[in-house]
Amino acid sequence: MAKIVNSWNDWDPLKRVIVGRCDNSVIPPEEPATSEKVPVDSEMRGMWGLRPLATVERGNECLENLVKAVEDRGVVVDRPTPLQWNQAIGTPDFRNDSMMTCMPPRDILLTIGNEIMASANSFRCRYFEYLAYWPLMKQYFDEDPEFLWTQAPRPRLTDASYKHNYYDEKITLEERLVRTANKDFVTTEVEPMWDAADVMRMGKDLFIQHGLTTNRTAMEWFQRYYPELRVHAMNFPGDPYPIHIDATFVPLRPGLIINNPNRHPAEGQLAIFEANDWQVVDAAQPAHTEPPALCYSSVWLSMNCLVLDPSTVIVEASEVNQQEQMDKLGMNVIPVDLRDAYPFGGGLHCSTADVYREGGCEDYFP
Ligand code: DAV
Numbered sequence: 001m002a003k004i005v006n007s008w009n010d011w012d013p014l015k016r017v018i019v020g021r022c023d024n025s026v027i028p029p030e031e032p033a034t035s036e037k038v039p040v041d042s043e044m045r046g047m048w049g050l051r052p053l054a055t056v057e058r059g060n061e062c063l064e065n066l067v068k069a070v071e072d073r074g075v076v077v078d079r080p081t082p083l084q085w086n087q088a089i090g091t092p093d094f095r096n097d098s099m100m101t102c103m104p105p106r107d108i109l110l111t112i113g114n115e116i117m118a119s120a121n122s123f124r125c126r127y128f129e130y131l132a133y134w135p136l137m138k139q140y141f142d143e144d145p146e147f148l149w150t151q152a153p154r155p156r157l158t159d160a161s162y163k164h165n166y167y168d169e170k171i172t173l174e175e176r177l178v179r180t181a182n183k184d185f186v187t188t189e190v191e192p193m194w195d196a197a198d199v200m201r202m203g204k205d206l207f208i209q210h211g212l213t214t215n216r217t218a219m220e221w222f223q224r225y226y227p228e229l230r231v232h233a234m235n236f237p238g239d240p241y242p243i244h245i246d247a248t249f250v251p252l253r254p255g256l257i258i259n260n261p262n263r264h265p266a267e268g269q270l271a272i273f274e275a276n277d278w279q280v281v282d283a284a285q286p287a288h289t290e291p292p293a294l295c296y297s298s299v300w301l302s303m304n305c306l307v308l309d310p311s312t313v314i315v316e317a318s319e320v321n322q323q324e325q326m327d328k329l330g331m332n333v334i335p336v337d338l339r340d341a342y343p344f345g346g347g348l349h350c351s352t353a354d355v356y357r358e359g360g361c362e363d364y365f366p
Pocket of ligand 1: 197243247296297298300345346347
């Protein structure tokens, strides 16, 4: 029996990782939490159903590029088992016309030490996505006697979980920014709701983005569940669609973070980094002015990189500005062509979930 699961941060040497799959991916129907995420002028508004097969095949090709790049460096890769995502689902509390995808894994699985926890997502269409990872979780459970296989409390996602009429077709970008600044998001606080990609793990400290996908009750829940860790809420007032911390505030190694220049942390939230002599630098500008077609995410997937060890990072192949900056920051850069996987939910960090990194739980903010 071997140790299979261990990871405390995003930079220690990566040895084993899960890479998502695009098969059967769906653009989900509108529901209370998702309309918030789709910009008003997006070509995806009002559209739902299976994604075009050619884009699925191309997305999978991109993920194969990533698999090959990490395998060439000795990293073991595991893959989820996709379901037929275009099925209606129901629980005692809600019905939804479809599920979504098993891209990206980073939103669903949170690895902390020897534990992998499935998240408590606020999107109804993502309620059963964890099932794609259950075969892997069972395998880790059988092979690693210390592995903790965990499911966070499942949210009920009744209408009480969302603010009604929060979304309005006419809302301007400025009004969205006022809402972000006021920490006024579409979810309520009736239960903990969180996406794993909102949680940035840094050893003894968890920095969790409060936004459209993760609420304050989730942070309170995390602090009680992990009493030995310190939970810090983060807000980024410059982001009109705040979801997921990994295109906003991205650590490269102990002492160094790249920060989206349009999304600086709220007043006072940098203090802990400054007090511990961390360098927080503005990330380079994205190489693109638009995301690819049928993509929910912004052009800032440019900074959504996968750190393989404190001096090696994978950056998307077309993101030349980000590559150049990484190089100047002393990182060896491995470019991987992944842009056509962006529409399935994200970049290099999103497309993966940690299984094993060397190292233990350090205190970086003593
Ligand atoms: O900038 O659209 C994308 C994050 C995906 N995990 C953005 C955030």
